[in-house]
Amino acid sequence: MIIDKLYERVAEKGFVCVGLDPVFDNLPEKYKELGVTKGLFKFNKEIIDATKDLVAIYKPQIAFYEAYGLDGLKAYKKTVKYLKKQDLLSIGDIKRGDISSTAKMYAKGHFESELATDFITLNPYMGFDSVEPYLPYLESGDKGVFVLLRTSNPGAKDIEYMIQEDGRPLYYTIGDKLEEMGKAFIGDHGYSALGMVVGGTHSEEAVEIREKYKTTFFLIPGYGAQGGKAEDIRNYLNNFNGGIVNSSRGIINNYKNYPDGEEKVGHYARMAVEAMKKDIFDYE
Amino acid sequence: MIIDKLYERVAEKGFVCVGLDPVFDNLPEKYKELGVTKGLFKFNKEIIDATKDLVAIYKPQIAFYEAYGLDGLKAYKKTVKYLKKQDLLSIGDIKRGDISSTAKMYAKGHFESELATDFITLNPYMGFDSVEPYLPYLESGDKGVFVLLRTSNPGAKDIEYMIQEDGRPLYYTIGDKLEEMGKAFIGDHGYSALGMVVGGTHSEEAVEIREKYKTTFFLIPGYGAQGGKAEDIRNYLNNFNGGIVNSSRGIINNYKNYPDGEEKVGHYARMAVEAMKKDIFDYE
Numbered sequence: 001m002i003i004d005k006l007y008e009r010v011a012e013k014g015f016v017c018v019g020l021d022p023v024f025d026n027l028p029e030k031y032k033e034l035g036v037t038k039g040l041f042k043f044n045k046e047i048i049d050a051t052k053d054l055v056a057i058y059k060p061q062i063a064f065y066e067a068y069g070l071d072g073l074k075a076y077k078k079t080v081k082y083l084k085k086q087d088l089l090s091i092g093d094i095k096r097g098d099i100s101s102t103a104k105m106y107a108k109g110h111f112e113s114e115l116a117t118d119f120i121t122l123n124p125y126m127g128f129d130s131v132e133p134y135l136p137y138l139e140s141g142d143k144g145v146f147v148l149l150r151t152s153n154p155g156a157k158d159i160e161y162m163i164q165e166d167g168r169p170l171y172y173t174i175g176d177k178l179e180e181m182g183k184a185f186i187g188d189h190g191y192s193a194l195g196m197v198v199g200g201t202h203s204e205e206a207v208e209i210r211e212k213y214k215t216t217f218f219l220i221p222g223y224g225a226q227g228g229k230a231e232d233i234r235n236y237l238n239n240f241n242g243g244i245v246n247s248s249r250g251i252i253n254n255y256k257n258y259p260d261g262e263e264k265v266g267h268y269a270r271m272a273v274e275a276m277k278k279d280i281f282d283y284e
Numbered sequence: 285m286i287i288d289k290l291y292e293r294v295a296e297k298g299f300v301c302v303g304l305d306p307v308f309d310n311l312p313e314k315y316k317e318l319g320v321t322k323g324l325f326k327f328n329k330e331i332i333d334a335t336k337d338l339v340a341i342y343k344p345q346i347a348f349y350e351a352y353g354l355d356g357l358k359a360y361k362k363t364v365k366y367l368k369k370q371d372l373l374s375i376g377d378i379k380r381g382d383i384s385s386t387a388k389m390y391a392k393g394h395f396e397s398e399l400a401t402d403f404i405t406l407n408p409y410m411g412f413d414s415v416e417p418y419l420p421y422l423e424s425g426d427k428g429v430f431v432l433l434r435t436s437n438p439g440a441k442d443i444e445y446m447i448q449e450d451g452r453p454l455y456y457t458i459g460d461k462l463e464e465m466g467k468a469f470i471g472d473h474g475y476s477a478l479g480m481v482v483g484g485t486h487s488e489e490a491v492e493i494r495e496k497y498k499t500t501f502f503l504i505p506g507y508g509a510q511g512g513k514a515e516d517i518r519n520y521l522n523n524f525n526g527g528i529v530n531s532s533r534g535i536i537n538n539y540k541n542y543p544d545g546e547e548k549v550g551h552y553a554r555m556a557v558e559a560m561k562k563d564i565f566d567y568e
Contacts, residue, residue: 064386067397068397069399099437105348109351109353114354125408125409129442153413155411162448170446173443
């Protein structure tokens with residue numbers, strides 16, 4: 001199962017997920033002059049080539065490609081194809097969520113077409129029938145999903161944290177149901193191919209969430225640019241094997257902190273991955 | 285403002301929104317043999333050409349294009365371009381929802397790039413900071429959004445209807461805040477460019493919602509295939525000027541009900557639009 005493969009990658013290379021969210025307009029000139037498709041792709045390729053032995057999985061955020069229309073989406077396609085060719089794992093960060101007949105079409109696009117990745121992210125707002133059309137792909141063993149539970153942005157408090165009639169925040173209502181749905185897709189290492197997104201920020205309850213959803217693998221965004229702290233993130237990781245920690249800007253834009261950065265985008269991305277691992281591992 | 289233009293279209297042509305959600309694999313042979321891009325586009329074109337004097341706005345659901353990768357998205361692009369060329373209004377049914385930096389990129393893609401439409405749909409799950417990046421486009425007057433409030437699928441009860449600490453369903457928490465945010469973008473006819481999606485099914489509270497959110501224009505899905513009833517829908521419409529009623533499959537697949545349907549896709553779509561108007565208008 002793909003979730004076992006991800007677990008093994010984490011065991012082998014560590015818990016880092018690199019978010020491939022490049023803003024074309026802000027890229028170094030040498031990429032911009034290639035145009036949108038090649039510029040975005042070559043930038044991603046440099047990051048991937050320089051970090052792949054240290055990284056469990058890559059997560060292109062599709063908005064950064066959709067922003068430029070079809071040329072941008074061509075770069076997305078080329079990026080996921082490049083990852084697949086090297087047997088590197090990918091999460092399409094698409095956060096789709098829609099009624100069943102529509103969800104089937106998103107599943108086709110992001111699990112079967114040339115835009116397909118190994119995992120995708122989903123938004124549960126419309127209910128669990130908006131998640132179900134993806135489950136046959138989990139059943140097959142080839143694919144996995146991460147459903148938004150508790151995100152890392154300030155606005156997470158507006159809806160996700162709202163206290164329900166039963167006195168609990170909404171995310172527990174959702175998490176309980178997702179954990180239950182996920183039981184049907186648990187792999188050899190004890191984690192389900194139905195994962196959850198839990199933000200590395202505002203995470204006073206990280207220990208509680210980790211203990212509550214024992215069979216759930218976490219995608220943890222918010223480290224770095226969004227303010228997620230090493231301590232909180234460690235609490236989610238279950239002895240460093242129960243999740244992956246995403247960083248996007250902190251890694252792919254690290255080159256901006258150095259005078260010779262534009263010449264060494266990959267090098268500085270690698271440095272940022274190493275620093276991130278050390279920060280989280282060595283936290284006391 | 286674009287919301288005024290939509291209001292005027294409703295006054296002129298009626299409240300129908302046609303969902304352009306064609307499943308390529310199920311199209312009549314004469315479209316399939318054109319391939320994905322041309323087949324999807326020509327099918328949409330036939331629907332549009334046959335109905336445009338009776339329809340306020342068209343709503344392509346992007347999942348039905350993403351399903352086929354770049355070729356599908358090319359058909360989406362051609363469809364929205366064709367609508368724009370004839371000054372027909374469009375809603376990109378994309379239901380995106382993400383953190384601020386990502387939402388800015390979605391806004392760029394769906395309000396500025398070749399994929400741009402007049403309106404888009406948004407998912408509020410991650411909080412109101414996920415809606416804010418779209419507001420400058422509303423401020424400009426050129427664009428509008430419809431944010432998911434209460435959808436028409438069975439799963440809407442799982443999260444949207446959950447009773448909060450204050451005894452009210454979640455959708456009121458969200459609706460109150462959205463109505464307030466929308467006050468800054470009210471057009472000449474009294475409706476805000478920040479609209480909401482309220483399903484035409486399970487709508488015992490349709491009258492209450494309509495009265496509560498007086499300045500909000502509604503996108504009402506669920507008529508037809510999803511079971512939305514004329515009576516409930518009338519309650520949302522505010523004397524037929526406060527919203528648009530979407531039907532997708534009921535219109536674009538009506539041809540399937542007739543022996544000569546495949547030869548007259550547009551004709552039968554038009555018949556379905558006429559029947560839908562009559563059903564909702566004449567309901568006693």
